[in-house]
Amino acid sequence: MAEISRKLFLFSILLAFFGNTRLTNANEVDQNDEATVEIEEDDQYVSPELNSDNVYLSEHFDDENAFKRKWIKSEAKKQGVDENIAKYDGKWEIQQPIRKILKNDFGLVLTTEAKHAAISTLLDKPFEFKNKPLIVQYEVTMQEGQNCGGAYIKLLSKGTNTKADLRKFHDQTPYTIMFGPDKCGNDNKLHFIFRHKNPKNGTIEEKHSKKPTQRLDDIYKDKEPHLYTLIVRPDNTFSILVDNKEVNAGSLLEDFTPPVNPPEEIDDPNDKKPEDWDEREKIVDPSATKPDDWDETEPAQIKDPNAIKPEGWLDDEPEMIPDPSAVKPSDWDEEMDGTWEAALVDNPACESAPGCGQWAPPTVPNPNYKGIWRAPLIPNPNYKGKWNPRRIPNPDYFKDDHPFQMTPIHGVGFELWSMSPMLLFDNVLVTDDFALAERWAQQTFVLKKAKLSRDSDSFLDRGLKYAGDNPWVYAVVILGAFLVIGFVTYLLCGPKSEPEADPKKTDAFVEDDPHQSEAEEDLKEEEPREKPTKTKADLEGPEEEVENVTLTTEASPTETEGAGDGHRKRKPRKE
Numbered sequence: 167m168a169e170i171s172r173k174l175f176l177f178s179i180l181l182a183f184f185g186n187t188r189l190t191n192a193n194e195v196d197q198n199d200e201a202t203v204e205i206e207e208d209d210q211y212v213s214p215e216l217n218s219d220n221v222y223l224s225e226h227f228d229d230e231n232a233f234k235r236k237w238i239k240s241e242a243k244k245q246g247v248d249e250n251i252a253k254y255d256g257k258w259e260i261q262q263p264i265r266k267i268l269k270n271d272f273g274l275v276l277t278t279e280a281k282h283a284a285i286s287t288l289l290d291k292p293f294e295f296k297n298k299p300l301i302v303q304y305e306v307t308m309q310e311g312q313n314c315g316g317a318y319i320k321l322l323s324k325g326t327n328t329k330a331d332l333r334k335f336h337d338q339t340p341y342t343i344m345f346g347p348d349k350c351g352n353d354n355k356l357h358f359i360f361r362h363k364n365p366k367n368g369t370i371e372e373k374h375s376k377k378p379t380q381r382l383d384d385i386y387k388d389k390e391p392h393l394y395t396l397i398v399r400p401d402n403t404f405s406i407l408v409d410n411k412e413v414n415a416g417s418l419l420e421d422f423t424p425p426v427n428p429p430e431e432i433d434d435p436n437d438k439k440p441e442d443w444d445e446r447e448k449i450v451d452p453s454a455t456k457p458d459d460w461d462e463t464e465p466a467q468i469k470d471p472n473a474i475k476p477e478g479w480l481d482d483e484p485e486m487i488p489d490p491s492a493v494k495p496s497d498w499d500e501e502m503d504g505t506w507e508a509a510l511v512d513n514p515a516c517e518s519a520p521g522c523g524q525w526a527p528p529t530v531p532n533p534n535y536k537g538i539w540r541a542p543l544i545p546n547p548n549y550k551g552k553w554n555p556r557r558i559p560n561p562d563y564f565k566d567d568h569p570f571q572m573t574p575i576h577g578v579g580f581e582l583w584s585m586s587p588m589l590l591f592d593n594v595l596v597t598d599d600f601a602l603a604e605r606w607a608q609q610t611f612v613l614k615k616a617k618l619s620r621d622s623d624s625f626l627d628r629g630l631k632y633a634g635d636n637p638w639v640y641a642v643v644i645l646g647a648f649l650v651i652g653f654v655t656y657l658l659c660g661p662k663s664e665p666e667a668d669p670k671k672t673d674a675f676v677e678d679d680p681h682q683s684e685a686e687e688d689l690k691e692e693e694p695r696e697k698p699t700k701t702k703a704d705l706e707g708p709e710e711e712v713e714n715v716t717l718t719t720e721a722s723p724t725e726t727e728g729a730g731d732g733h734r735k736r737k738p739r740k741e
């Protein structure tokens with residue numbers, strides 16, 4: 167069968183090849199108009215310009231000189247990691263995508279893998295969180311996919327104000343918001359983290375948004391451009407869009423871990439359960455006594471007192487007897503082999519009798535059996551219910567009704583670690599007007615997607631259109647189909663010339679290669695090992711806040727586990 171499919175496969179490739187060549191050639195000659203139109207459409211891309219007071223940063227990366235003036239590569243070292251990987255020495259280049267989509271469209275590419283890399287720029291003017299929303303939008307193409315690494319953007323807090331500050335950009339540079347994709351192994355994230363300042367004592371704590379409503383696996387695999395948009399509004403709501411579709415939305419006050427506002431009351435840590443607090447709902451009835459007639463010695467089973475030995479029982483006949491037809495072998499040596507004994511066989515005398523040997527009555531359950539006596543349970547008169555510590559006002563309580571009012575943003579940057587190279591970033595925008603973000607996307611991302619879908623459709627489309635204009639193509643297709651059917655029939659019914667090839671050695675696509683999937687499994691298992699340095703360190707805040715931030719970082723996995731627990735708890739209830 168494998169051999170047949172291999173031949174079929176090759177045959178169809180030949181068909182497709184010749185068919186394609188013919189169609190394409192004909193297309194070029196006959197359909198010149200359409201081809202011209204397509205080129206014109208490609209040319210429609212011009213680097214977008216948004217001149218508006220509502221724009222804080224717009225970067226299309228098409229002008230390398232302008233880029234070099236504005237963006238600063240970090241010369242810092244990552245703190246708390248091994249000296250030889252501490253440097254931010256990942257390479258950033260202005261490049262066209264590997265798979266060219268639009269003419270004259272460039273992006274910022276992190277070309278290296280497994281190196282720390284950081285680059286940033288100042289906003290044209292600071293963004294202050296007042297009465298306008300914050301909209302951050304950018305594109306990422308994971309040109310070689312992503313196994314383990316981030317592609318998120320950091321919105322740098324006031325304090326990163328000069329190019330000299332940008333040169334020092336590192337993992338602990340204070341940011342106001344961190345937003346974007348991050349993945350390691352099977353753990354996919356679309357971060358939205360903001361750093362909230364405790365109004366009581368000024369401590370800064372990371373707040374992590376709830377998870378997106380759907381799994382976003384494709385963005386790490388399909389190697390296509392994806393658009394990420396974050397909207398944070400003065401009414402403390404937020405939305406996250408991927409490719410212009412909402413994947414997460416909620417409230418800064420309600421959908422973050424840990425919550426912005428601590429609980430008003432907490433368990434009193436000094437309240438202890440009283441010694442005499444009785445939490446037993448039921449107790450053994452203390453007044454109950456064993457009834458006099460309760461005999462614990464009665465056995466559970468007794469010999470049936472009503473059983474009678476069946477008539478004709480042969481008490482003196484054994485059930486088995488030595489085989490009367492057996493003979494001692496001639497070479498049996500009594501001294502060496504011991505006394506010879508015939509093998510035992512069923513006693514033929516018992517065949518017609520109800521039984522042989524000593525008769526015993528069968529056992530039956532004992533009607534007087536009681537077992538060990540136990541006193542019954544009764545409601546505990548001293549039961550006080552489950553003990554809970556007293557609630558007291560939370561000494562750390564505060565109420566911040568305006569978490570939107572975050573630390574002003576002065577810059578944006580990428581501070582990343584990626585196990586896959588060639589991450590392409592494009593069209594970074596910070597604005598307070600969503601309509602501008604939409605327009606910006608129309609001039610960039612939407613054009614790209616349209617071109618991509620035209621490219622993937624174009625072969626089929628052109629074929630269909632050509633066939634529509636030249637009906638004889640259908641005749642050729644039908645004839646071709648007959649040829650294929652004939653060919654298959656020949657292969658199936660004709661003489662078998664070669665033995666079946668080992669499927670692993672054919673060129674044909676083999677779906678279930680166990681070795682391959684094993685290898686993939688191994689890969690998956692290995693992936694998470696590569697990250698630990700990264701996740702932890704990347705989520706850590708500035709040095710002076712390490713203590714609090716570490717707390718938060720640890721709170722995040724707990725949240726994940728919590729979700730898992732929820733599933734585990736729900737299940738049994740259903741069953």
Ligand SMILES: *[C@@H]1O[C@H](CO)[C@@H](O)[C@H](O)[C@H]1NC(C)=O
Pocket residue numbers: 364367368369428562
């Ligand atoms: C500020 O308050 C929080 C509790 O709300 C506490 O965890 C933190 O340690 C405090 N920081 C300082 C510097 O006192």
